Amino acid sequence: MLFFKLPFDDQIFTCDASADKVAVSFHPFAEGKELIFNGNIKKVSKAEFLNLNIDLSSLSELPLQADENEAEYCAKISEVISFVREKKLPKLVVSRRKTVPFVNQKISFPQTFLNLAKTYPNALVYFFIKDGQGWIGAFSEILGSFDKSSSVFKTMALAGTLPKDEEWSSKEVGEQKPVADYICDILEKYAVKVEKSATTDHISGNIKHLRTDFSLTIDAHNLENIISELHPTPAVCGIPKEVCIPAIEVFEDQPRNLYAGYIELNLENSVQYFVNLRCAEVFRGGLLVYVGGGITAASSPQKEWRETELKSEAIIKNLHFTKY
Numbered sequence: 001m002l003f004f005k006l007p008f009d010d011q012i013f014t015c016d017a018s019a020d021k022v023a024v025s026f027h028p029f030a031e032g033k034e035l036i037f038n039g040n041i042k043k044v045s046k047a048e049f050l051n052l053n054i055d056l057s058s059l060s061e062l063p064l065q066a067d068e069n070e071a072e073y074c075a076k077i078s079e080v081i082s083f084v085r086e087k088k089l090p091k092l093v094v095s096r097r098k099t100v101p102f103v104n105q106k107i108s109f110p111q112t113f114l115n116l117a118k119t120y121p122n123a124l125v126y127f128f129i130k131d132g133q134g135w136i137g138a139f140s141e142i143l144g145s146f147d148k149s150s151s152v153f154k155t156m157a158l159a160g161t162l163p164k165d166e167e168w169s170s171k172e173v174g175e176q177k178p179v180a181d182y183i184c185d186i187l188e189k190y191a192v193k194v195e196k197s198a199t200t201d202h203i204s205g206n207i208k209h210l211r212t213d214f215s216l217t218i219d220a221h222n223l224e225n226i227i228s229e230l231h232p233t234p235a236v237c238g239i240p241k242e243v244c245i246p247a248i249e250v251f252e253d254q255p256r257n258l259y260a261g262y263i264e265l266n267l268e269n270s271v272q273y274f275v276n277l278r279c280a281e282v283f284r285g286g287l288l289v290y291v292g293g294g295i296t297a298a299s300s301p302q303k304e305w306r307e308t309e310l311k312s313e314a315i316i317k318n319l320h321f322t323k324y
């Protein structure tokens with residue numbers, strides 16, 4: 001069972017499993033099998049969606065481990081900063097998980113989905129339960145967008161985070177620029193001309209990011225190669241990938257699973273790829289919200305903690321509970 005909504009469009013969709021073709025797939029951050037939804041993409045009315053009875057019984061119980069607290073996280077981030085300085089890395093993305101138990105409360109996923117859709121109109125919002133896994137998420141970072149008729153491919157470099165009303169500093173600018181340079185270098189291998197926009201603010205609820213857009217005409221045969229070269233982008237991994245992927249395994253206690261992976265949507269006229277951030281894994285008794293941030297030599301552990309707290313609100317503030 002999968003439901004999703006595209007950016008700037010209120011229509012809710014599902015996959016009907018009626019055919020063998022892949023409609024939507026969720027790709028993990030690291031190696032591992034993707035989760036596939038086959039069939040045709042079909043519209044669902046809001047009334048039908050709100051009336052759904054969501055059965056969580058196929059999911060596992062919420063893991064009992066305690067979350068990293070602020071002091072533990074800040075101590076870890078201090079170590080990450082030392083590592084980044086020692087290895088002279090432009091950036092390394094480290095994440096943590098936050099447990100949200102459902103205590104004497106019943107969650108309504110359709111209402112939560114609609115709250116997310118309202119708060120993040122520019123996001124891909126989704127919710128699914130399949131093969132014993134459940135996830136919910138809402139984010140607007142595009143890993144790629146391919147127009148089947150014009151062969152135009154678009155992507156974006158998104159990084160740097162502040163509360164909406166604060167001024168950018170050299171820390172965020174220095175964090176986003178290597179992401180844009182990295183993406184541009186890859187794209188230039190696939191087209192003579194790569195159009196690059198000015199860097200602007202990308203608003204996401206209570207926070208903003210820095211964003212640069214890219215556009216190029218590609219050979220359709222190169223689409224899969226471009227996506228596999230781009231993923232994981234430095235916005236979710238760091239630079240260089242060969243150093244950052246093993247470092248993430250060392251600094252993070254738990255696997256990321258689908259967090260920081262990507263979602264591929266095979267639509268009629270286009271193929272859309274969204275980065276899976278601002279998301280949570282669903283369990284029988286609660287959620288695990290995944291949040292991370294780019295660590296540079298100029299990072300402050302306390303500010304990184306605050307940033308991940310703010311990012312976790314994306315999901316947590318939109319949860320809708322009803323009494324039993």
Ligand SMILES: C=C(O[C@H]1C=CC=C(C(=O)O)[C@@H]1O)C(=O)O
Pocket residue numbers: 093095158159160161209234235236277278290291292293294295311
């Ligand atoms: C890794 C996350 O955000 C990325 C996307 C935008 C800004 C980011 C940052 O400022 O660190 C991250 O690169 C996350 O939300 O978990």
